[in-house]
Amino acid sequence: MIHHWLGVYFKQDKLIELKPIELVFEQIGLQGGLPNSAEQDDSIDQLKYLLPQAIAAIKKQMREARDSFEKETRPKLDAQLEKLKIQENKHFEQLDLFMQNSEQLIAIKEKKQQQETQAIRSRFEEYRQWIKETMNTEDQPYIQVVAAVVH
Secondary structure, three states, rough: OOOOOOEEEEEOEEEEEEEEHHHHHHOOOOOOOOOOOOOOHHHHHHHHHHHHHHHHHHHHHHHHHHHHHHHHHHHHHHHHHHHHHHHHHHHHHHHHHHHHHHHOOOHHHHHHHHHHHHHHHHHHHHHHHHHHHHHOOOOOOOEEEOOOOOO
């Protein structure tokens, strides 16, 4: 998961920059936690107008963060999947050894081998899927606007 809190700066309706939220709080003196005055003025319309531009800028930055994250984790993911493949092959080898030493009838051995092979494949496929899901991120970021500050 990639988790960023960002401040989006506009000047005269033009996007200026994105900053980590901690820097925004520091710059506007919000460390102490000012209460919401619940005052409303015409800045609400301006903020609504700028929201799509802010979201577009955040999406771009989040895509870049995701690309960087993917680039960093891809080798780890590939290594995990390779280890898993090796482990799966060991399970198949162990199954083959067991079946070779089994004194059951051939028909029963073949059926049991098919069942066990399918069970191994299924378990390892579930684990592969879990690894991919935990080491990858979604293409579309979840963006939530939690505050707008006008000063």
